Amino acid sequence: MNIENSIAYFKQTFYSDVKLDMELDKEDALYCLDYSDDFSVFFLCDCGDHYTVMQEKHFKDSNLSDDELFDIGIRNLRAVAEKIKITQNEGLLYFSGSGDFEASLLLVSEIWSDWLVEYCPNGYVAAIPARDILVVSDKRDESGIEKLISIIGSIWPDGDHLLSNSLYHQSGKKWVPYKNA
Known part of the structure; x- marks a missing residue:
């Protein structure tokens, strides 16, 4: 190895x-x-x-x-991350392309500090119900956050390679559960 x-x-x-x-x-x-x-x-x-x-x-x-x-x-x-496609639709950012690592992209700090700031100027709320699903909304977009909750509900608990049925937001360098969901 x-x-x-x-x-x-x-x-x-x-x-x-x-x-x-x-x-x-x-x-x-x-x-x-x-x-x-x-x-x-x-x-x-x-x-x-x-x-x-x-x-x-x-x-x-x-x-x-x-x-x-x-x-x-x-x-x-x-x-x-450089091979991942990011699509914006109805105020949400959808990540696709690897089939394995989309959710893990929360760990790549420059995505959140540099690459996508203009799309979510108030901060990010992310749904990562499975390893290959990462969908993000602006922290102040109530409609977007409701859509994230709906996405989680459509995948949980019967989806493949599940990760979490919680929403997450940045706190310093780490992503933590978003309590206002």
């Missing part, structure tokens, strides 16, 4: 007190960084014709810090 090809990736996180039938060795567990109650940042290694999810043993062998790996993951996600 070439760690330099790792891409930061949102994946739903499950927490349970249920005892599993089979326990993985810690080294075989998937490596991730906590992000929210609903999902964490995992790292996919682009192996050309498929992705491999980074495990604890890969991270340990890399001798990188969490921050160094995160920077590599964001650098590679930024390259994905």
Whole structure:
């Protein structure tokens, strides 16, 4: 696994007190960084014709810090972002093109600080119900926020690769649940 090809990736996180039938060795567990109650940042290694999810043993062998790996993951996600199409429709911004990384684009800071400011001058509210769905509204657009809630409702709970049924907004460098939804 070439760690330099790792891409930061949102994946739903499950927490349970249920005892599993089979326990993985810690080294075989998937490596991730906590992000929210609903999902964490995992790292996919682009192996050309498929992705491999980074495990604890890969991270340990890399001798990188969490921050160094995160920077590599964001650098590679930024390259994905350059191939994503952003469409504006009825006041919403729709992201499409990868089928895997749209929701994870919340992690690419320059999208939000530079690229799209003119479309959402009051800040952003985002829906990421699944890994391949990112839809954004201006924070003061009540109609847009209602549309985001409707989009989540049409996908949740039966969609594929679900992430969150919450809306998110920026708080500093992080995206947190939007309480006014």
